[in-house]
Amino acid sequence: MVNPDALWDKGCKNSGLIGETFRCCAxxxxxxxxxxxxxxxxxxAYCEQDLLSGTNGILDDCRIEHFHPKSRRKLGEVNWGLNWANLLVVCCGGNQRKVVDPExxxxxxxENYSCxxxxxxxxxxxxxxxxxxxxDINIWKFYRSTGLIDVDESICTARGLDVKMARQTVKELxxxxPRIMRARKAILDNLNSRITxxxxxxxxxxxxxRVLAASVLRKNRAGDWPSFFSTTRFYLGQQAEQILVHPL
Structure with a gap:
């Protein structure tokens, strides 16, 4: 990195902070x-909804997220703003009126915003x-009647994952x-109809x-996973796990 102490934000004026401003141009x-x-x-990265691109002035339903806040750092602290391992890409969480597919x-x-x-x-x-x-395991379970996400406590416990932290993840994000639950339910209803x-x-x-898992649990030509990947993975059960380990 040319400027390892640079900051992500534009126009840093706080005294006592280090580094040049990283001018993240378009x-x-x-x-x-x-x-x-x-x-x-x-x-x-949080809800697993597919990230849509907007055109003609319509906003992408997609933006860069810093898992640890990119707040201006002091001497000796990790440069969270430019740490690649701290960067995620997420949906807009429901708060952008001019986003693509606003309906x-x-x-x-x-109160319904997310992520x-x-x-x-x-x-x-x-x-x-x-x-x-x-x-690389599915620690979540889902309900087709509502699209609700819950924690699979048995899997978390077996893998040494904190169940309370898993529940806090669902709550904090x-x-x-309701917007995400509706989208998940649509995925689950579609899978159920295809199985029927x-x-x-x-x-x-x-x-x-098994047939459905082989069909949907793979990247498309653009390299995209299916929307709400873990939801589909859960609903297709053991057959999904087999396909993910040994793709056809």
Missing amino acids: TRYHETQQQLRTDQGNLC NRFDTRP DVLKGDKILDTIVFNPLNLP NLNS ERLKSGETVEEAR
């Missing part, structure tokens, strides 16, 4: 955002899970916002789940 921001989208398979992506009620919106500048490093540090159709053709539930 080009730099876009390049960073695109790389993060590629790294995350184009899913929000589904915008909410008029602040980084409610997190704000709070330091939650020991309160919520950092998505980058979670093991408001992952059961395959059962009518004579397949067993296991066969239907």
Whole structure:
């Protein structure tokens, strides 16, 4: 890094702080955002909703998030603003009126905002899970009747993960916002309908789940994972796990 002590924000005026200001121009921001989208398979790091791009003045439902607040640091502290391991890409959390697909992506009620919106500048490093540090297992469970996300306590316990921290993750990020629950329920209802159709053709539930898992639990040509990946993974059960370990 040319300026390892630089700051992310523009126009730092606080005395006692170190480093030149990192001027994150539109080009730099876009390049960073695109790389993060590629790294995350184009899913929000918190709710796993797909990240949509806007056109003709419509905002992307996507922005860069610093897991640990990028607040200006003092001498000797980690440079959270430019630490690549501290960067995530997330959806806008429902608070942008001019975002793409506002009927589904915008909410008029602040209490229904989610992801980084409610997190704000709070330091939650020991309160919520950092998505980058979670093991490659599904620690969540979902309910098709509502689209609600819950914690799979047995898996958390077996893997040595803090159940309380998992619950705090859902609460602090408001992952059961009505807007997100509706979107999850739509995914679950679609999967259920597709399984039902395959059962009518004579397949067993296991066969239907295996076929669907092979079809949907993979990246598309653009390198994107399916929206609400963990939701689909949970609903397709053991067949999903088998496909993820041994893709067809």
